Amino acid sequence: MENIQVAVRIRPDPEPSIWALHDQHIFLNNQMRKPPNGQGRTTFAFDHCFSQDSKNADIYSKEVKSLVLGSTNGINGTIFLYGQTGSGKTYTMLGKENDEGVLLQSFKDLFAKIEADLNKTYVLRCSYFEIYNEQIFDLLKPSSKLQETLQVNEDQKKEFYVKGLIEQSVSSINEIFEVLKRGEINRHYAQTAMNHNSSRSHAIFRLYVQSITNNFIRQYRREQSSHKFPTLEQLEAENNQLKGAMVTESVLNFVDLAGSEKVSNHFEDAEIQDTNRRVKEGQYINKSLFFLTQVIYLKAEDKGHVPFRNSSLTKILKSSLDGSSRTLIILCINAAALHFDYSISTLRFGMNAKKIETKVLANINYQNDDEALKILLSDYEKKLHDYEKIRVEEKEGFEQQLNQLQIENQSLQNRISTQNAQNFKCIPKLFKEITWADRFKHDFHCDGAGDILVTSKKVKKPPQHDCQGKLVLNALKASEQNRKTLLSNYELVKKQYLQLNECYNQSTLRMQQQNEQIQSLNLQYNQLYSYASEMKQQLNFDVKQLGNQELEQTIQFYQSQLLKLQIEQQVRGQSTNQDSKKEYDIEQFRLVEQKEDEVDVQQYQQIDLDEIMHSNLVSVEMVKEKEEEDHQSVESEEFFKIEFPTYLHHSNNFTKQTINETASQLTVQDLSEINFKNVLQSFISEMDVLQPSVSTHHKNNSTSCNKKQTAKYKTPDKLKKQSTSQTTIRGKQNIEPTRQSFNNIPKPKVRPRQNGNANEELSMLLNNTEMSKN
């Protein structure tokens, strides 16, 4: 019988340690003489106590090595790592780069032993699984099948085994390292993908060790070690000599238990020995660990039935705790006072476990050589099967990875298509932004907040786009290319725009000049139209006045003829007043000159004055006839004295009647015509005044008449001013002149001078008079 070996290890901690070690004892140091909560026992004795300075190699060499190497002789071995979370269990099992864990050291030592053993050949298999929430997960399965759980069954020998657990054949240290590595990867995957909490899971690495030896094996191994391999004939000859074989079988369990902080500390108390109550509590804590603690306690106290069947963990470890296994428990505790309670609990667990005794027996079977050969053959078959399985699993894994990659590839293709579509949608927006940026490129700048300021005024945030790695990068590159193209197009359009703008400006300038010319022409046209209207009025007036003037001229002519007759009379014998004659002559000359000027003005005639002129001409002709008659006969003097005034009176009446008729035909549309009517009326009244005195006071009356006319009749300048004011009034009435109406303005007509030889006759008469005087 052999007690379970228990060792304690204190994890290094920055905080001062409350524990002290001495040989195989661990106890509270001087600062913690009295434990908190008045708990009693604070000193514990174990097989080994490892301080904070200890290394994994120390623990392995002093406790683990012998246990592991015993497996080569068929002795089962189990190593528990027990302690609260973070106390260094995994560190002790797996270690770190510069502090190799006990597991790896075990592998190394074991294979070293196997290599060195020239009497045996070994068959090694290993398993790696995890117990989490009472479920068993095979860590050597492919990650795709990691979620499959396994069950613990019982064989015919009442031994528990995990059904379907992979037992990987290993024949070298590298192979077993590979298996361990694969299991660790899956454990990490289970933590992340399956949300397994490592502090609440138990990880068990199991190594099955079979050793086989017989004469053949021994000879073969020795010759193998000396590199003297037997020939096939030698082996067949020796095989005939084989008589029986020794086979040893053992299992090594490396158990990294869950954190012990959730397990009740008081198994020694009577109240928690109630199994039902413990089970109920176990539903809320790690059930496997709880029952492991219970089994150990019951085994230690040797209280009869030990319920190994209560949990998966106790079932699996039954052979280690209740059989012929050599068991080692390494207690891991934290040094700081903060963890005192958990540390005490761990130490008490160790003290209980330490009481457990196991019968350490080697599992050795003596079989005939055929049986040994079967073991070896089955091992080879197993290896072949494992290799094939691994190959198939790897193939399945690759196929799954391929499928996954294809799905991801398809997804990426879809994303690329979507992104491309989005990029296409972005192009018009980018064009707008380019246009916008180009418009304000001389004005905008960025402020610290990333906003764009245009002439110190916030306009909008710069465009932001979703970034999705290379897709967006490519899209941005394409957009940049588009932007450059758009910019070059923009420059081209801008150039064309500037050219068009220049043309437009020139056209506008030309239009302005033409408008000015049109305005100037319009002004000239208006002026001409006004002048034409004025001239028309003036002409109307002149034409109307012409009749009067010509009548007056006729009168003057007749008066001059009368004067001439009187002069002739005087020449004939009567005395002549020279001064009055001169004055009369000068006045007559002035009147003749004025008449000539007036005739020059008569360039155009519109209204019907032919009758007036005709009557005047008739009068003139009559006067001329009378004049001729006067020259021929003295009776003509009587005619002029008596009949001519009568005739003249009639002629004037006729002329007045004609003028009245003409005046009645004039419309009263024009003010000038009204003026003309007034003038005409005044003239008619003048004529009435003039008529009775023609015969007797013709000289004075003619002079006064002329003066009155000069005073009453308006001069052309005055009329022009009046006409201009009337034109202005007409303009106010919005009577718009047109080119047609302008063209319709009557052109001046030159009329022949009708009385062009009067002055000549007068001067001739005067000359004759002078000559007669002389």
Ligand SMILES: Nc1ncnc2c1ncn2[C@@H]1O[C@H](COP(=O)(O)OP(=O)(O)OP(=O)(O)O)[C@@H](O)[C@H]1O
């Ligand atoms: N002896 C030691 N020397 C140096 N570092 C250690 C030692 N023991 C533990 N550590 C460190 O302490 C931390 C916790 O250790 P570890 O993970 O082994 O604890 P654990 O008991 O396995 O925890 P859990 O139960 O949660 O798995 C790790 O970072 C580990 O590297």
